[in-house]
Amino acid sequence: MKTGLWLRFRRAAYRRDSWVAALSAFGLGALLSFALAPLHILLSLPFALGGIGVLALWARSGMQAAVIGWLAGLGYFSFGLSWIVEPFQIDADRYAWMAPFALVFLAAGVALFWGLAFGLAARWQRGGARLVLLMALWSLAEFGRAYLLTGFPWAGFAQFWIDTPAAQLLPWIGAQGLALLTLLVTLPLALLRYRPLLAVLPLLLVALAGYALPPPPVPEMTDKLVRLVQPNAPQAEKWLPERRWDFVRRAIELSETSSTSDSPKPDLIVWPETSVPQLLNNADETLSAISTRIGGAPLLLGIQRREEGRYFNSAILLDAAGQVVQIYDKAHLVPFGEYVPFGDLMAQFGIHGFAAQQGAGYSAGPGAALLDLGIGVAQPLICYEAVFARDVNATTTRPDMLIQITNDAWFGTRSGPYQHLVQARMRAAEQGLPMLRAANTGITAMIDPYGRMREHIVLGKSGAVDGYLPKPLEPTLFRRTGDWPVFILCIFLALGVAVFGRKSHGRS
Structure with a gap:
């Protein structure tokens, strides 16, 4: 009897914790969006990304971690991409009703990339290994968001840093590299309770290095x-x-x-x-x-x-x-703005891109x-x-x-x-x-x-x-290499942690 009551209590507590985690993930994602323009509240980064890292470590299964990642993305993109409702107000009588659906579906769809990364990372149960794997997979998810299905890299993490010394890294590692660096210095904060020095050291080192850099000179x-x-x-x-x-x-x-x-x-x-x-x-x-x-x-x-x-x-x-x-x-071209798929057919039903009212909309140049x-x-x-x-x-x-x-x-x-x-x-x-x-x-x-x-x-x-x-200026490293070095680094980092994690599980 006591055993049965204890199990029911544990299950109830688990469900309650799950709801708290879900709400926290959404709220932390929304907080993260405060670092985007025009607010640029960079103080939100350690709290938001460190907190999301804590939730990623807390997740008990891949599905639970995927939901946490998706909800964090839903909160982030719902606030960070809130401008997407503006085009629907141009002809409000016809289109205003569509605005909330556009925002929700866009945010929910883009957040799936985050959910996939979190779900895969949760297969490795050790805290440090899971966080490192999450850094790599989250970065790869951002690559996917930037390249797949015509791409949509808006609200990438590098945009936080445009008016800081960190922007001087853009000619070297590009926006995707700066986004990876953002995760490398903030996600370890999730370990603050267990390994305080290890948690804050990356952030301190990067902050000191960044603000020790002299400002770029006045260009010729x-x-x-x-x-x-x-x-x-x-x-x-x-x-x-x-x-x-x-x-x-x-x-x-x-x-x-x-x-x-x-x-x-x-x-x-x-x-x-x-x-x-x-x-x-x-x-x-x-x-x-x-x-x-x-x-x-x-x-x-x-x-x-x-x-x-x-x-x-x-x-x-x-x-x-x-x-x-x-x-x-x-x-x-902008999907659904300058064209819609099957545009000529859609035009027969009065469906056009917002910026083009001619049948299939605009055609792409070469x-x-x-x-x-x-x-x-x-x-x-x-x-x-x-x-x-x-x-x-x-x-x-x-x-x-x-x-x-x-x-x-x-x-x-x-x-x-x-x-x-x-x-x-x-x-x-x-x-x-x-x-x-x-x-x-x-x-x-x-x-x-x-x-x-x-x-x-x-x-x-x-x-x-x-x-x-x-x-x-002289041609930059990014001009010569593009995103390939950072992409390959993320692949090797993910594979390395995956192999290490599998061996660790085999020994346990």
């Missing part, structure tokens, strides 16, 4: 002056027939140069994504008039175009005479390309493409600069534009290249090859800013 500058234009067109008004040309006129006024002006004439002017509300096929007169008004300076801008029945989201370069001399078509802008060779990136380190690393010839045109009005005014900017800055630092960034509603910026912002225009303001183009 060219004599090429670039004008970045931010017309600040709200997405709900951008395509209205009665308003859309107002924003073009505003961009022209911000771009105009005069021989009587005290400011020197820019060598290049950059407008954001889809600046001209007209297909390139019909825009010859418009582009000629724009070029005349801005004084004949070369102009790079975003526009849509049609070719053989397909639509492209493009960047074009106009010469001094207003002629299109180069075209780049966006290659990495891939990474280079444009000769007259001030140097640039790799163009349109909006979402700056999120992907692998895309920026894809050109065979290294450019002199990166250039991103984007319409961040889709991301709202809270976290989305700030997180998008952070990722653009990371791409510049990884490559050791300056970046020219023109955003419709912000944040427009001249970014130096260390990922630091120089001249910029704040979110939600119209304006133009002039800045001299920094010179590129």
